[in-house]
Amino acid sequence: MANNIFYAQSGGVTAVINATACGVIEAARKERKLGKVIAGRNGIIGALSEELIDTSQESKKTIAGLRYTPSGAFGSCRYKLKSIEESRAEYERLVEVFEAHDIGYFLYNGGGDSQDTAHKVSQISAEMGFPITCIGIPKTVDNDLPLTDNCPGFGSVAKFVAVSTLEAGLDVASMAETSTKVFVLEVMGRHAGWIAAAAGLAKDERNSPPHIILFPEVAFDTRKFLRKVKDTVDRVGYCVIVASEGAQYKDGTFVADAGIKDAFGHTQLGGVAPSLVDFIKQQHGYKCHWSVADYLQRAARHIASATDVEQAYAVGRAAVEFAAAGKNAVMPIIIRQKGDRYRWKIGEAPLENVANVERKMPRSYISKDGYGISSRCRNYLSPLIGGEDFPPFKNGLPVYVRPKNKLLRKKLPVFEVQ
Amino acid sequence: MANNIFYAQSGGVTAVINATACGVIEAARKERKLGKVIAGRNGIIGALSEELIDTSQESKKTIAGLRYTPSGAFGSCRYKLKSIEESRAEYERLVEVFEAHDIGYFLYNGGGDSQDTAHKVSQISAEMGFPITCIGIPKTVDNDLPLTDNCPGFGSVAKFVAVSTLEAGLDVASMAETSTKVFVLEVMGRHAGWIAAAAGLAKDERNSPPHIILFPEVAFDTRKFLRKVKDTVDRVGYCVIVASEGAQYKDGTFVADAGIKDAFGHTQLGGVAPSLVDFIKQQHGYKCHWSVADYLQRAARHIASATDVEQAYAVGRAAVEFAAAGKNAVMPIIIRQKGDRYRWKIGEAPLENVANVERKMPRSYISKDGYGISSRCRNYLSPLIGGEDFPPFKNGLPVYVRPKNKLLRKKLPVFEVQ
Secondary structure (H helix, E strand, O other), X not given: XXXXXXXXXXXXXXXXXXXHXXXXXXXXXXXXXXXXXXXXXXXXXXXXXXXXXXXXXXXXHHHHHHHHOOOOOOOOOOOOOOOOOOOHHHHHHHHHHHHHOOEEEEEXXXXXXXXXXXXXXXXXXXXXXXXXXXXXXXXXXXXXXXXXXXXXXXXXXXXXXXHHHHHHHHHHHHHOOOOOOXXXXXXXXXXXXXXXXXXXXXXXOOOOOOOEEEOOOOOOOHHHHHXXXXXXXXXXXXXXXXXXXOOEOOOOOEHHHOOOEOOOOXXXXXXXXXXXXXXXXXXXXXXXXXXXXXXXXXXXXXXXXXXXXXXXXHHHHHHHHHHHOXXXXXXXXXXXXXXXXXXXXXXXXXXXHHOOXXXXXXXXXXXXXXXXXXXXXXXXXXXXXXXXXXXXXXXXXXXXXXOOOOEOOOXXXXXXXX | OOOEEEEEEOOOOOOOHHHHHHHHHHHHHHOOOOOOEEEXXXXXXXXXXXXXXXXXXOOHHHHHHHHHOOOOOOOOOOOOOOOOOOOHHHHHHHHHHXXXXXXXXXXXXXXXXXXXXXXXXXXXXXXXXXXOEEEEEEOOOOOOOOOOOOOOOHHHHHHHHHHHHHHHHHHHHHHOOOOXXXXXXXXXXXXXXXXXXXXXHHOOOOOOOOOEEEOOOOOOOHHHHHHHHHHHHHHHOOEEEEEEOOOEOOOXXXXXXXXXXXXXXXXOOOOHHHHHHHHHHHHHOOOEEEEEOHHHHHHOHHHOEHHHHHHHHHHHHHHHHHHHOOOOOEEEEEEEOOOOOXXXXXXXXXXXXXOOOOOOOOHHHEOOOOOOEOHHHHHHHHHHHOOEOOOOEEOOEEOOOOOOOOEXXXXXXXXXXX
């Protein structure tokens, strides 16, 4: 009987994607009609290569520990299956592997591309006469999936960015008289400014940091920006800038690609922060400091949002409940309930409505001058960073779990993953 | 009667320098023979410009809140008084301001330069017939003061760096198969590798991150480094590097100045991380990511070391007790006691033995190949990051206090601060 579950983590990992894994595995262990949870080693690639992790070998304690362990415990990958026409062999291979290991359920934990893949697998497996129940599970720090109130993973990055902006802002304020006048923090978000927007939660009065937020959604205007920096330094004494890595000019060129070339004359990848600092120093001569948060922001489980952890767990559990209830080609979503206090429940959305739709920041979430967030945005974001959920610590460091990740014996011939 | 205390914060601020201020003010409020604590606005500059903060205007609650508030609550500065011969007018001005405001005690909270200044003020004030009792209080994230077991401020940066290395390392490990192979984290430490060394605490087995630490104390050898990166990727599948901003070649040139030039051909300041990534990409073609922690690391009060907070408070309190006991030209130090469990007590050291002595990492703290820490170093560092001391949170953000910083009325003519 094909009642095993295949669970795969997809794309960039987060501080709470393992909390989702924890929700999936704990729920599945309770559902009598479901078999065991088999996780893909390095995500969907593990299905193609038949590298299948038998999570039933993991202790209850290890699985519980996934709730507070960042990163992807089973490995993740950036690997997009193309259309059925282009990648038929891969879809067929997936179904073969599922059949060989009695897998009737496919739970795919990722962003828009992954929801698209899950949707396609549900279609092609039915066509092939071995129908797989496919449930998508939302995950992305970019917060760009439609229909759901937010995406698990985002709230914790948002909290890290807001806390860091608050703390670094105090640092700059206390030394600006004789030292650094401008501080730039670069955060993730190549296409959407949600993460940069979260920095705005640190602002509690007109003159407090961040003074400038740069969104990919607002065309970067060098002269206007430099004027705003000077105005801020003149008025406040210093200027704290939070820049999305995707900040771009009107023509779509990234600001990160603007200034910096390496010794060979190649444009240096990454680095909207150093580019901005370069502009500011040339124009105004201020002493500047800059930080690039990069992986620190999405791995920072130590300062995760409790709300985010709960939601990440809940969507994992819900996916298993949906599977057990016979639902197919759906994704659990978070529904924000009406009222002043933030309350949420789990709902569902058809995968075909989720796949490949990117949710951008609405213009109404950005302040008129384009450099800050509106109160609507603040009301939306604030509850998502709510609550702390510190991991256990030992000798000063968080105690994160590492599953054994024992592989199932292979049953099929080798398949060359492209 | 000149029994007021002048307290000034000096140099780069830390996550716990305000815990020291808290220790000073709470202890002084209990000492009957001492007057009030007057804080320099922006450090020593506040004394020269007679911008003096009356901390007796702050509530008990605000002062208690300094214990968990990062940055310098009264402002700090980078301003070094030169020798008495060169800067006699400034030393005389200090003493005049102290006399005008009944200040008999000078508590200077900073690194080596500040201890030197405190020492000189004790000498010149006696010469001038208005002897000021001068007590230095150690503070520096660089951990480079002699005689004390460690410097308040360092333990919390060390904890941030160790936690971040652990978390980002898990992130890289889970995606290395198909994505980023090399991650570089740049940390502070222009002259000494203490902060970079702290990353080594995240390593719990031979193959776990960090795989390479770059110290200013070990001459950077590009070929050897690139070989080590490749060996690590071949063996482990990925490579996590933690680089001190002060990493340098044999001739003293900073690695940060090596590769990256801006659009105008000027060498870009800061950035050992992007320089290293540039080398690695050119040579090996690996996908790389990099982060520059910058102020995030020293402002991260949310993940401060409880040991560091306690020690920062204790040196502040001890400075007041020393002053009340009639000691002069000394600095409280932390003494590590013998035994397996970390225990410490407060001792004292004469300022003349502290001033301008820089403590480097001993070679015995660095592993043979120069890319890691020894077990002696681990034993030294580990207790310094021990314990958590989370600030209070509200709406997902730490609640940090902001004192009113009310200035005393000026009594003297204007003095031009250079």
